[in-house]
Amino acid sequence: MSIDPITYKPWSGERTNHLERVWVMSMAFFRQKLKSKWILLLLIIGLFLVNIISIFVYILPPHEVLDGEVMADQMGNGLLFIFIILLISMICSDTIAEDLRSNSFVLYFSRAMKTESYLAGKIGGAFLTLSVFSFFPPVVLAIAIMATQSSSSYGDSLVVLGQTVIAGLVITFFFIPAGLFISSMTKRKSYASVGTFMSFFILMIVGGIFSEFNPDWELMDPSLLFYYFLQAIFGLGLPNSVNVGLLTGIFLTVMFVPLILVYIRINQKAVGK
Amino acid sequence: MSEKRPAQRLLTITSKDITVRFGKITALDKFTVNVPSGVVGLLGPNGAGKSTFIKALLGLLRPENGKMIVAGYDPLTETSTVRDMIGYMPEHDCLIEEFNAVDLVSYLGQISGMMKRDAIPRSHEVLDFVGIGEERYRTISSYSTGMKQRVKLAQAIVHDPAILFLDEPTNGMDPQGREDMMELIRKISLSDKTILVSSHILDDLERVSDHIVIMNDGRLITEGSIDDLLAKKDGQKMVKVRGIPENMETFIKALAEMYEIRSVVKGRGEISAVVINKGPGNPVFKLSRDKGVQLRGYYPERATLEDVFIGTVEQNLDKEKGGGPDVN
Numbered sequence: 206m207s208i209d210p211i212t213y214k215p216w217s218g219e220r221t222n223h224l225e226r227v228w229v230m231s232m233a234f235f236r237q238k239l240k241s242k243w244i245l246l247l248l249i250i251g252l253f254l255v256n257i258i259s260i261f262v263y264i265l266p267p268h269e270v271l272d273g274e275v276m277a278d279q280m281g282n283g284l285l286f287i288f289i290i291l292l293i294s295m296i297c298s299d300t301i302a303e304d305l306r307s308n309s310f311v312l313y314f315s316r317a318m319k320t321e322s323y324l325a326g327k328i329g330g331a332f333l334t335l336s337v338f339s340f341f342p343p344v345v346l347a348i349a350i351m352a353t354q355s356s357s358s359y360g361d362s363l364v365v366l367g368q369t370v371i372a373g374l375v376i377t378f379f380f381i382p383a384g385l386f387i388s389s390m391t392k393r394k395s396y397a398s399v400g401t402f403m404s405f406f407i408l409m410i411v412g413g414i415f416s417e418f419n420p421d422w423e424l425m426d427p428s429l430l431f432y433y434f435l436q437a438i439f440g441l442g443l444p445n446s447v448n449v450g451l452l453t454g455i456f457l458t459v460m461f462v463p464l465i466l467v468y469i470r471i472n473q474k475a476v477g478k
Numbered sequence: 479m480s481e482k483r484p485a486q487r488l489l490t491i492t493s494k495d496i497t498v499r500f501g502k503i504t505a506l507d508k509f510t511v512n513v514p515s516g517v518v519g520l521l522g523p524n525g526a527g528k529s530t531f532i533k534a535l536l537g538l539l540r541p542e543n544g545k546m547i548v549a550g551y552d553p554l555t556e557t558s559t560v561r562d563m564i565g566y567m568p569e570h571d572c573l574i575e576e577f578n579a580v581d582l583v584s585y586l587g588q589i590s591g592m593m594k595r596d597a598i599p600r601s602h603e604v605l606d607f608v609g610i611g612e613e614r615y616r617t618i619s620s621y622s623t624g625m626k627q628r629v630k631l632a633q634a635i636v637h638d639p640a641i642l643f644l645d646e647p648t649n650g651m652d653p654q655g656r657e658d659m660m661e662l663i664r665k666i667s668l669s670d671k672t673i674l675v676s677s678h679i680l681d682d683l684e685r686v687s688d689h690i691v692i693m694n695d696g697r698l699i700t701e702g703s704i705d706d707l708l709a710k711k712d713g714q715k716m717v718k719v720r721g722i723p724e725n726m727e728t729f730i731k732a733l734a735e736m737y738e739i740r741s742v743v744k745g746r747g748e749i750s751a752v753v754i755n756k757g758p759g760n761p762v763f764k765l766s767r768d769k770g771v772q773l774r775g776y777y778p779e780r781a782t783l784e785d786v787f788i789g790t791v792e793q794n795l796d797k798e799k800g801g802g803p804d805v806n
Contacts, residue, residue, distance in 0.1 A: 211607050212665060212668075213607055213635070213662075213665045213666045215638050215669050216592075216596070216600055216637065216638035218592060218593065218596045219593075220590075220591030220637075221588075221591045221592070222591075223558065225591075226589050226591060229588040229589060229594075230589065303576070304574070307572065307574055307575055308568075308570055309572050309573065309574045312568075312572055312573075312574070312586055313589065314536075314538060315561065315566035315568070316562075316586070316590050317557070317559075317561040317562045317590070318589060475538060
């Protein structure tokens with residue numbers, strides 16, 4: 206009996222909806238990132254330095270309730286900020302740069318995928334990866350502090366837990382658009398990675414230098430932007446020198462303007478060669 | 479929630495007066511064509527507008543004017559529906575090189591709407607079909623051009639689209655690879671699909687196409703079924719005779735007095751001549767008897783796609799120079 210020649214076989218399954226396809230993109234991105242030994246190493250070091258130690262600092266001492274100030278300190282500390290910047294630089298570096306280099310946009314856009322869905326998939330993947338460091342640990346810490354509190358009144362603690370969830374979501378998302386934007390400007394992920402890190406670093410220096418002349422300039426410093434946002438979220442009040450309108454404007458600009466620019470850039474490149 | 483696949487429709491493609499410009503360059507100039515189902519060869523020299531036409535059909539490029547319909551849907555307004563029905567194999571390198579072939583094909587299957595449990599076995603199935611063996615577990619960056627072309631075909635067919643756009647599928651492949659790729663296309667065509675194959679390699683298209691669309695400078699030059707196009711050498715017959723050389727010479731001279739002779743090729747003890755004879759063949763048979771030569775062959779001379787292509791492009795150029803009417 207001869208071996209059957211391989212013939213083309215039709216497939217007759219059902220298609221998933223478009224939202225599920227975006228989720229597939231995000232999960233593929235997430236899994237790919239977790240395979241990177243450098244990202245894993247950074248996540249492990251970051252989790253240990255920023256979160257594991259905090260568990261002992263905040264949980265072991267006697268405490269009455271989950272305090273907003275504690276969570277603001279935890280989420281606004283400089284070490285967490287530095288790890289977020291390092292992780293963003295590594296996670297977002299090849300997000301779009303790799304598709305630019307390999308001309309693979311066409312593989313997505315010849316399928317039923319719009320630019321918005323493509324971007325949502327990439328952002329989702331970056332968000333999931335970064336959330337391992339900047340969203341889940343603070344929330345887990347807040348729950349652990351609540352679980353070990355001495356007071357039986359949980360109302361205030363629940364409010365702070367809610368604030369922690371919102372703050373966690375925002376700080377995880379906050380720098381992703383900027384990372385994507387820089388990734389969309391180059392075909393080399395090393396350039397994108399260094400570019401992302403350096404752009405935040407330069408903004409910090411510029412903010413530091415020019416705030417000597419005008420305090421509004423300090424809002425150029427992403428770490429301070431971060432810190433003030435957390436103060437506002439946890440209802441701790443802002444220093445009088447902070448221009449709230451400007452703070453809001455810069456905050457929204459950092460989050461949304463890069464996204465618009467990335468959207469335009471992808472539309473320019475979607476057709477391929 | 480899952481979406482039902484588009485209902486079976488007539489898988490034809492039509493475009494009317496499509497114009498696409500890139501700055502001052504007109505890539506498609508009022509391009510009008512009807513593409514029937516089956517394997518359709520899109521033929522034209524480099525820069526003719528073949529890839530632009532395919533990209534316009536995918537909704538990747540927005541024409542300045544004109545109308546396109548793919549299987550009853552407008553690709554500009556019903557882009558997702560149209561794209562869900564299409565598999566596209568781009569001309570240039572586009573594979574994500576960090577992936578291995580199985581992961582990439584199954585990932586793209588899922589992006590096309592397959593569930594993971596379907597996408598993984600299906601990706602193995604299509605990789606078997608295109609001839610990627612154990613190499614499927616290596617990263618694509620280590621693949622040869624031919625293997626990349628096969629993976630590009632695999633990702634285009636993984637979700638079993640009703641319509642396939644293959645843009646220069648044999649690009650960069652060696653003769654054996656080209657042969658294999660054409661065979662794969664032929665096998666896929668047995669499953670009632672519309673396959674639009676763009677190429678400037680005439681032999682490739684002649685072998686697999688049912689219908690040919692020839693374009694140049696963004697315009698339609700001619701289209702028709704391959705049989706019609708290749709039968710266009712109306713009345714052209716091949717006459718092959720053997721015998722004593724003097725008799726054969728006399729035969730050819732007499733033949734030239736009776737019919738227009740297009741070409742004569744003298745070989746070892748044999749002469750082949752292409753004559754125009756729209757009438758019956760009896761006079762040729764009688765002449766061969768009279769002149770004492772053996773008539774070894776008398777049959778209609780079939781044109782090649784190369785003849786058709788060169789002929790139609792030249793005709794079109796002549797018309798343009800003479801200010802004649804446009805073929806479109």
